[in-house]
Amino acid sequence: xxxxxxxxxxxxxxxxxxxxxxxxxxxxxxxxxxxxxxxxxxxxxxxxxxxxxxxxxxxxxxxxxxxxxxxxxxxxxxxxxxxxxxxxxxxxxxxxxxxxxxxxxxxxxxxxxxxxxxxxxxxxxxxxxxxxxxxxxxxxxxxxxxxxxxxxxxxxxxxxxxxxxxxxxxxxxxxxxxxxxxxxxxxxxxxxxxxxxxxxxxxxxxxxxxxxxxxxxxxxxxxxxxxxxxxxxxxxxxxxxxxxxxxxxxxxxxxxxxxxxxxxxxxxxxxxxxxxxxxxxxxxxxxxxxxxxxxxxxxxxxxxxxxxxxxxxxxx
Numbered sequence: 342x343x344x345x346x347x348x349x350x351x352x353x354x355x356x357x358x359x360x361x362x363x364x365x366x367x368x369x370x371x372x373x374x375x376x377x378x379x380x381x382x383x384x385x386x387x388x389x390x391x392x393x394x395x396x397x398x399x400x401x402x403x404x405x406x407x408x409x410x411x412x413x414x415x416x417x418x419x420x421x422x423x424x425x426x427x428x429x430x431x432x433x434x435x436x437x438x439x440x441x442x443x444x445x446x447x448x449x450x451x452x453x454x455x456x457x458x459x460x461x462x463x464x465x466x467x468x469x470x471x472x473x474x475x476x477x478x479x480x481x482x483x484x485x486x487x488x489x490x491x492x493x494x495x496x497x498x499x500x501x502x503x504x505x506x507x508x509x510x511x512x513x514x515x516x517x518x519x520x521x522x523x524x525x526x527x528x529x530x531x532x533x534x535x536x537x538x539x540x541x542x543x544x545x546x547x548x549x550x551x552x553x554x555x556x557x558x559x560x561x562x563x564x565x566x567x568x569x570x571x572x573x574x575x576x577x578x579x580x581x582x583x584x585x586x587x588x589x590x591x592x593x594x595x596x597x598x599x600x601x602x603x604x605x606x607x608x609x610x611x612x613x614x615x616x617x618x619x620x621x622x623x624x625x626x627x628x629x630x631x632x633x634x635x636x637x638x639x640x641x642x643x644x645x646x647x648x649x650x651x652x653x654x655x656x657x
Contacts, residue, residue, distance in 0.1 A: 344390055344599060344604055344608075346607060347546040348607065348611065350539050351608065351611035351612060351615065355611055355614040355615045356619045357614060358614075358656075359382055359614070359618055360383075361622055362618055362621065362622045363375065363378050363382060364380060365495065365622075365626070376516075380516045380519055381511050381512070381514060381621070383523065384514040384522075384578060384579060385511055385524050385575075385614070385617040385618050386614055386617075386618075387519065387522050387523055387620060388509075388575040388578060388582070388613075388617065389589070389610065389613030389614050389616070389617045390526070390614070391526050391571040391572070391574055392571070392572070392575055392582065392586040392589070392613060393422060393586060393587055393589045393593075393609035393610045393612070393613040394463065394533070394571055394589065394609075394610065395567070395568040395569075395571040395572050395586065396409050396587065396589070396590040396609070397590050397593070397602065397605050397606050397609050398468075398540065398564050398567065398568050398602075399564075399565075399568045400544055401564075401602065402470065402543065402561050402564055402565065402568075403470060403474065405596065406649070407649045407650060407653065408474070408585075409583075409586045409590075410569065410571075410572045410586070411572065411581070412477050412478060412481065412588075413455060413474075413480075413481070413483075413569070414454075414477050414478075414484055415451050415455065415483035415569065415572050415573060415576060416481070416576060416581035416583060417481040418450065418451055419447055419451060419487065419576050419577070419580075420452075420485070420488050420506065420507060420581065421485075421488045422446070422447055422450055423485055423503060424488050424491045424495070424503050425504050425613045427495065427499050427503050428491050428494070428499070431499065432498075432499050432502040432648065437502065440515045441517060441518060441521075442514070443577075444515075444518050444521070444522075444577050444578065446571055447576070447577035448525075448574060448577045451576065451577065452569060452570055452573045455565075455569035455573070456566065457642050458476070458477070458480075459473075459562065459565055459566065459569075462476065463562060470561070487511075506580055507511075507580045508580055508581075508632060508633055508635040508636065509580035509581060509633075509634065509635035510577045510579060510580060510635070510645045511579055511621060511634070514578065514579060518578060519578070522574050522577075522578045523576075525574050526571060526574050526575075527571065527644055529567055529571055529574075530567075530571070533563070533564065533567040536560055536564065537606065538602070539560045540560075540564070540602040541600055541602055542555045543555065543557065544600060545642070554639075580635065581636055582639070583639050583642065584639055584641075584642020584643060584645070584646055585613070585616070585640060585642060587649075588616070588638070588641065589612040589613045589616060590605075590609050591645070592604050592609070593608040593612060596608060596612075616638070617634070620638065624637070
C-alpha cells in the first residue's frame, strides 16, 4: 500500500471519529453542546499535532526513537510550578482560578526554562546533545522529587487542586486558551516546516549532514527551541501526557517506513488525532467518564515503551 493511500485512510478514520464525537447524542442541542464539543476537538487536535511534531523532530535530532521532549524536564517543571503556586498562594489565588493567567505563566516559565538550558549548554559553540539529555534527565528527576516533597506537606484539600493538574484533561478547556494556543502552535510549526527537509539529512548523522551542506548546529538549536515551544504549549493547555508522543511517532515509523519527515510528521499527526479524539469518545461513551484519557494513554504508552526497550536490547 502506498504511503499516500495510508495517509488518506488515516485522515478518513480521524474524520469518522471527529464526526462521531461531535454529533453523536446531540439530541437537538446544537447551540449549546456542539460549540463545546468543537472546542474540545480543536484542543485535542492542537495537543496531538504539537506532541507528534515535536516528538518526531526530537527523536531525529537525538537519533533515538525511545526518547521524547519530556525528557528535558518540562512536564516535571509544569507540575512543580502548579504545586508551588497552590502551596504558597493557595487554591483561591487568581493564578489558580484564572485559566488565562495560569496558561500564560506556565507557558512563559517552561519556554524560558528551555531557552536558558539551551543557552547555557550551547554557549561553547559545540553540540553536546547527549550531555543535554543527561542534564535534562537529572533536572527532571530533581524537579519531580521537589514536587513530591511539597505535595506531601501540602494541605489535603489543596492537594485536590494539584491533582487536577497532574493528568491531561480536555473536559474543562477554555475556548480563549484554545485559540491562543492554536496561534502559537501554527506559527511555530510554519516556521519549523521550512527546515523539515533538513531533518531528512540530519537523520544520516552529524558528519554526513555537514558534508551534504546542512548547517547542523544551527538547525538542531532551532529545532530544539521549536520542540520546547510546542511541548510547553500543549502541556500548559491540557496538562502532561507522558508517553503519547512516543506511541504515535513510533507507530508512524513502522506504518510508513520512509525517511521523509513530511510523511512521518503528517502521519504521526493524523495518528494522534485518531488516538485522542477516538480515545476521548471511548472514555465518554463507553467508560462514561470512569477514567481519563491520559491514564489510558500512559498505561498503553508504558507498555509500548517497555516493548521498545526490549526490542532495542535484542537488536543490540
